[in-house]
Amino acid sequence: MSDGPVYDKVALIGLGLIASSMFWAGRRAGLAGHVSGYARTQATRDTAREIGLCDSVCDSAAAAVADADLVVLAVPVGAMGAVAAEIAPHLKPGATVTDVGSVKRRVIEDVGPHLPDHVHFVPGHPLAGTEHSGPESGFATLFRNRWCLLVPAPGTSPDAVLRLRRYWEGMGAQVDEMEADHHDLVLAVTSHTPHLIAYTMVGVADDMRRVTDSEVIKYSAAGFRDFTRIAASDPTMWRDVFLTNKDATLEVLGRFTEELFALQRAIRTGDGALLHDYFTRTRAIRRGIIEAGQDTDAPDFGRAKVER
Amino acid sequence: MSDGPVYDKVALIGLGLIASSMFWAGRRAGLAGHVSGYARTQATRDTAREIGLCDSVCDSAAAAVADADLVVLAVPVGAMGAVAAEIAPHLKPGATVTDVGSVKRRVIEDVGPHLPDHVHFVPGHPLAGTEHSGPESGFATLFRNRWCLLVPAPGTSPDAVLRLRRYWEGMGAQVDEMEADHHDLVLAVTSHTPHLIAYTMVGVADDMRRVTDSEVIKYSAAGFRDFTRIAASDPTMWRDVFLTNKDATLEVLGRFTEELFALQRAIRTGDGALLHDYFTRTRAIRRGIIEAGQDTDAPDFGRAKVER
Structure with missing residues (x-):
C-alpha cells in the first residue's frame, strides 16, 4: 500500500x-x-x-x-x-x-x-x-x-x-x-488498575500458607491462571506506570474497593439477587468487546473448540 | 485403553x-x-x-x-x-x-x-x-x-x-x-475470588461515566480484556458459588483487600522499591504454572508468535 x-x-x-x-x-x-x-x-x-x-x-x-x-x-x-x-x-x-x-x-x-x-x-x-x-x-x-x-x-x-x-x-x-489526561484515565480503567489487581491476587495466593504453592499452581486452570499471566508482566515497566499515573489509578482503585465491598456485603448477607444482577450486567460488556473486534469469541483464549 | x-x-x-x-x-x-x-x-x-x-x-x-x-x-x-x-x-x-x-x-x-x-x-x-x-x-x-x-x-x-x-x-x-473443606479453600483462592474481582473491575469500568462504554470496549486490548472474559461466565452458577462458599471467599477477600491497600499506599507514597519487589515475586508464580503444564508460554493466550 x-x-x-x-x-x-x-x-x-x-x-x-x-x-x-x-x-x-x-x-x-x-x-x-x-x-x-x-x-x-x-x-x-x-x-x-x-x-x-x-x-x-x-x-x-x-x-x-x-x-x-x-x-x-x-x-x-x-x-x-x-x-x-x-x-x-x-x-x-x-x-x-x-x-x-x-x-x-x-x-x-x-x-x-x-x-x-x-x-x-x-x-x-x-x-x-x-x-x-x-x-x-x-x-x-x-x-x-x-x-x-x-x-x-x-x-x-x-x-x-x-x-x-x-x-x-x-x-x-x-x-x-x-488528549493526554483523558488517555491516562481511560488506561487506568482498562489496563493499569486491572494489572494492579492481578498482581495483588497472585500475591495473596502466594502468601496463603494453608494453600501450598504447589496446589495453587496445580489447580490454577480456573480464573487465577489469567491473573498470573497479567501478573507476569515486566516489573520495572509496571512500577513506573503506577508511580507516574498515580492520581487516575488511585481514583479507579477507590471506586473498585467501593464496589468490591458492596459485593462482599451481598455475599455476607446472602443477597443472591444483587449478585445475579451484577454478573448479568458484566456479561454484556464482554459481548461489546467481541463485537468491537478486540477479542474473539473462542472459548478460553485459544483453547480452540474442536469437533465433537 | x-x-x-x-x-x-x-x-x-x-x-x-x-x-x-x-x-x-x-x-x-x-x-x-x-x-x-x-x-x-x-x-x-x-x-x-x-x-x-x-x-x-x-x-x-x-x-x-x-x-x-x-x-x-x-x-x-x-x-x-x-x-x-x-x-x-x-x-x-x-x-x-x-x-x-x-x-x-x-x-x-x-x-x-x-x-x-x-x-x-x-x-x-x-x-x-x-x-x-x-x-x-x-x-x-x-x-x-x-x-x-x-x-x-x-x-x-x-x-x-x-x-x-x-x-x-x-x-x-x-x-x-x-478433603471437602480444603477443596473449598483452595478453590476460593484459585477461582472464586479471582472471578469476583474480575466481575467487580468490569462493573467499575461500566460505571465510570467519564470513560464511555465505547472507549472501555474499544481500548480493552490490555489486561481488562481478560477480566471481561472471566466476568462473562454464567451468572447463576457464580451467584451460587459465592453464596455457598461464603466463609472461604470472605477470608480470601479480606486478605486481598489488605494486600491491595498496602500496594495502594505504596503508590500514594511513591514506594517504587516495594512495587518492584512485589511484581518480581508474582512473576515467579507464573513460571511455576507453565512448568506445571497448566498453561502454555505462548504470549497473550493464543495470539501465536509468528515468524519475524
Whole structure:
C-alpha cells in the first residue's frame, strides 16, 4: 500500500517487547530505510546483534539518533526524561520524536522540556503487549488490529502527526488521537488498575500458607491462571506506570474497593439477587468487546473448540 | 485403553457446558453404553435433541436416572439439593451419584441426606470451563490435561471411587482426591475470588461515566480484556458459588483487600522499591504454572508468535 518507506531512518531507543516488535513489523512492511537501535545494557545490545534486531545497533543513544527522521523512546516511563536529555543535542532538525509509554501526561512533562524547538514531539501509546519482555520477545504481528493512541499537543505539525499515523498503520495498527489526561484515565480503567489487581491476587495466593504453592499452581486452570499471566508482566515497566499515573489509578482503585465491598456485603448477607444482577450486567460488556473486534469469541483464549 | 464402557448407563442431570462436554468426551472414548440426559427447561431439552446431545433426552430427572449406573448432577450448586430429593426414590441400587459443582461442602450437606444407603456418593469437581454456557457450548476436549478433584467421604466404597476415576481419566482428566473443606479453600483462592474481582473491575469500568462504554470496549486490548472474559461466565452458577462458599471467599477477600491497600499506599507514597519487589515475586508464580503444564508460554493466550 505504501510507496516506499515512511521514514528514511528510524531510531529505536530501548529494545524490549515493543521496540523489537516495531522493528519486525516495520521491516515486513518496508516502513523505514534504515533502523538503528540502542539499549542501555551491553547484554541486550549483544542479543540484538545476534538475532539481527535493527539494521545497526549503536553503543550510545546519541549515535543511534544521529540523522534519524523518527526517534522512538521505548524505555520505561520513569526513564524517559533522562533519555530525552541525553539525545536532545543530537536530534536532526525536523525529526519527529515519539514514545510508546503507557502513561502520557508524565512523559509529556518529563520529555517535552528537553526537546529543541526544531523537532516535532508526538507522544504515542500502542495498546498491545504480552507478558513477555526483552529483545527476543518481539514479533511482527503484535500491533495488528490493535489501537495506537497519539497524544499530540495542540499546534503540533499536522504533517508530522499524519506521517507517524501512516507508520503505525503500516504496522497493522488502528490510530486514534486523544488528549493526554483523558488517555491516562481511560488506561487506568482498562489496563493499569486491572494489572494492579492481578498482581495483588497472585500475591495473596502466594502468601496463603494453608494453600501450598504447589496446589495453587496445580489447580490454577480456573480464573487465577489469567491473573498470573497479567501478573507476569515486566516489573520495572509496571512500577513506573503506577508511580507516574498515580492520581487516575488511585481514583479507579477507590471506586473498585467501593464496589468490591458492596459485593462482599451481598455475599455476607446472602443477597443472591444483587449478585445475579451484577454478573448479568458484566456479561454484556464482554459481548461489546467481541463485537468491537478486540477479542474473539473462542472459548478460553485459544483453547480452540474442536469437533465433537 | 479401556476395555468397553466404564458404565453401562450414565445419566446427566443438567445439560450445560460441563455435562455436554462430558457427553462428547465420553462418546469419543466409548466410556458409557448409554447416556440419558435431563434439563429443567423445555428449550434446553429441545436443543439437546436437535444437536444429538445424549443418546436419550428425558422429560423428567426421575426417568433419566432409571437404571443408571452413574448419575451426574451438573446443575448450579444451589439447585443440587432439590434435584437430589427428586431423583432419590428412582436411583438404582449400587449406582454411583456424583456432581460437578464448584463448591463441595455445601453440596455434601445438601445432597447427602437425600440419598439412600444403597448408592455410592462421590462428589467431584472438574477444574475446567470456558466463559460460555448452555447445551451447545460443550466440546470433547474440555477436560484434557485438566484436573478433576474427587471428594469422597471416609468409608466410601473404593471400587466406586476407582470406577469414577477411570471415567474421568477416560475423558482426558487427571484425578486427585481431596478433603471437602480444603477443596473449598483452595478453590476460593484459585477461582472464586479471582472471578469476583474480575466481575467487580468490569462493573467499575461500566460505571465510570467519564470513560464511555465505547472507549472501555474499544481500548480493552490490555489486561481488562481478560477480566471481561472471566466476568462473562454464567451468572447463576457464580451467584451460587459465592453464596455457598461464603466463609472461604470472605477470608480470601479480606486478605486481598489488605494486600491491595498496602500496594495502594505504596503508590500514594511513591514506594517504587516495594512495587518492584512485589511484581518480581508474582512473576515467579507464573513460571511455576507453565512448568506445571497448566498453561502454555505462548504470549497473550493464543495470539501465536509468528515468524519475524
